Amino acid sequence: MSLQQPAVFCNMVGDWPALHWNAKYLSAVLDGKTIQFRLGLKTVGLVPQFETSCSYVKATLEEFLAWSCGQPSCLSGPFSCYEYSKYWAYADYKYIARIFEDKPEIFQDIRWSDFGFPGRSGKESTLWIGSEGANTPCHLDSYGCNLVLQIQGRKRWHLFPPGDTSFLYPTRIPYEESSVFSKVNITNPDLKRFPKFRNTTAHVVTLSPGQVLLVPRHWWHYVESIDPVTISINSWIELDADHEARVEEAITRMLVCAIKSAENPSDGDPWLNPTEVEATSHEINLQYLNKAVSAYFKSRKASESEQPCSSSTGAEQRTTASCKRKKREVGCEPEGCRLLTHELGFSTFKAANLQKIPFGPHLIQVLPQSQETSSMGAVAVESDGRDLLHGNEGGHFGKLHCTGKQLVMSNDCEMPAYKMDSDGSPNASQTALSTNDLLDCLVNPHVINLVARLLLERTRV
Template sequence: MISICFFLYIDEDVKPFPPEKTKEIVMSLKQPAVFCNMVGDWPALHWNVKYLSAMLEGKTIQFRLGLKTVDLVPQFETSCSYVEATLEEFLAWSCGQPSCLSGPFSCYDYSKYWAYADYKYIARIFEDKPEIFQDVRWSDFGFPGRSGKESTLWIGSEGANTPCHLDSYGCNLVLQVQGRKRWHLFPPGDTSFLYPTRIPYEESSIFSKVNIANPDLKRFPKFRNSTAHVVTLSPGQVLLVPRHWWHYVESIDPVTVSINSWIELDADHEARVEEAITRMLVCAIKSAENPSDGDLWLNPTEVEATSHEINLQYLNKAVSAYLECQETSVSGQAGSSSTGAKQRANTACKRKRREVGCEPESCTLLTQECDFPTPKAEELKKIPFGPHLIQVLPQSHKTSVMGAVAVESDSGDLHENEGEHFGKLHCKRNRLLMSNDCETAAHQMDSDCSPCTSQTALSTNDLLDCLVNPHVINLVAQLLLERMRE
């Protein structure tokens, strides 16, 4: 089945949906969808790499580099290399120009590596050019005042990818600016099929142990039961990723640029309590290990393991914010307020908050809207799907053994088969990325990098993987909140 996203020749000032209707759609949809013809007048559509390079005026940004080879294990951020480079140097490298032979990318063959400048907060990299924030106009989606200042920038080469994960907070709006990206999305109900893990640890990101591009079905047999929703996002399109949808994202063109913004939700209050509990447990247990036995458990974006005292403060603030919002919600039902309830939450920014200079000791409680409308059941049936709003439909069959149905499009069409991926697991020394993955300190590995069946020793990661399983954390959070209500 092929759905086509048509780009109609219409007045740029006339949107297919007014802001109020668009916000209603965003807040009510429980499945991914692509908005078309909503951003034709956004100056941000001109943010290709050449334009951004000129705007940055030689300023360097950090790129993450990974191998293009497809292994059976995910290529987490802890196993990547990092360089500081200008966008001009990135373009030269991605085009294979000789000038890059002596630059920051000189050690990385373009045919073997991809590069990704991901999670770059626009407010930080363009802090000296605040006028550029207005090029991004999320007000058209019903969020007045939200601009590039509350958005992040992503610049990648072909093959650049983000490991499969779900975001603990909010829903996600993603604008594709240059090139195309393929999104593999899985519903929240597939969580157990994706083998969630918190190692490597990063606040608000729950990773999957499965390499979506080349799943190891011997180790992760339940992945067969997952149902992928796959879409290729083209320039000018905006993808809605609903709350708790898993996603694996890969760049499929030589250069890609995209902009996203996470929209806060009422449910984030409870999620932050769960995140605070997870942070306490992970930091306490992993920091207690013998340093000589330590693995790469902390994602590079987390900078350092925070102390128990700081984590306890974080937990208390998260619980207080949750209870306050609950009280406000109850009182709001008794009598409406013209200003709406306000939610406050510690580290309300999505991932990488420390990148914008907010350390745990100095983080303040941020104020966000807490009273998003809840649409009625009959309203959900009236979502105006059509040429301007395309459903990202599930595959017509379960995930195959060596690949997944993907979407390929030069003109916005949204469903087509993707070829199979083949790869061989290469065990890398000193990489203890997650439970049972090449953990040579805890397991004797055979030539195929499989755990020796005669070895029964458990590692810290084995214990931690069970202890901070999202289902366990959710139960602990419920018990903790019940105690606070007593």
């Protein structure tokens, strides 16, 4: 838990039964059960392909395999409407406790206890199944840190440190609790609109089957499948810092919902991510905020009472939880899922005062591109081919739901809020600021962090 940059664990999960969870095996276990897939275009534009611009289908894993393997369209069900050469498909954020609720014995195939988290199994894990090209937009997670096991195929991870936040142009539109998105398509950046992106320090690693990646707190990441079928499992590890992060998220939710809900619905701006059920009311959001603040002070009081018994040689465990990116399919109410997480009973870990943990040859650091070495063994750390300036400027940190309607694929590029003169400066006569422009400033991670600290100080007094 003391690691402050990404690392790949090798030879740690060789005896995990989950390593046999390839697509054919899972298809047999699911036995015709349908799951939701997100479909996006393989073409790469200048704008990130957010979840709000994707299409969605419910299909079996057997139909997904028939489609991805080029079998007759009669076997691919709803995928037959999407040409494989033009589209990718992703069954993402599938909570194992939900899709295998009738087979709880399968939870034990995943043993996060081997990484020092007693009792953590598949019940606290998430499944990802994708075709070649499937990806998640570049974002950071507000809560916890992330352990990811690759099972089938390979995925390429593009990671950026918390200090690069201002260079990645953070946005909360589309909105999802616990996700701060980047406005930059990092695989094809628009450097005219986002010139500071040149200052980012990219860490790029290809994760192969049997390897586990640690994504530390507030590290940005863009993930893409590079093989015909990829399967991975992750678990978000709760941290003490999540208590303050929940206050920040409650403030963000209140501002975004209040301002965006006041807009004319006919504007057609899909500001809620498909993972959010609805725009919550001001009254509900105020309840969120008060509960988050109460949970924060409750955790502080518990922490202060435990200090005399604390040890500097191990991670302290709490009975506090963060409900990480609970998706629509989990079916839990907002009050019980996100901001009442102190009642759920997961463990929270504190990394303060810990020294470097000697994992030996099983732990490989993910280095910045400028520090690549040939000693990385089977771990593919690579350059993504961009001309980046590897600066260390900044010290920033900062992490979307739609109503249930079918989302329509759109290939339109996002238009800037203003037109530019030939020298690249804004044309004052044509400037037209939007609500989203205002929100990008109001709910910028740095601003929200300051507001949360001021609010907590006022409440404490």
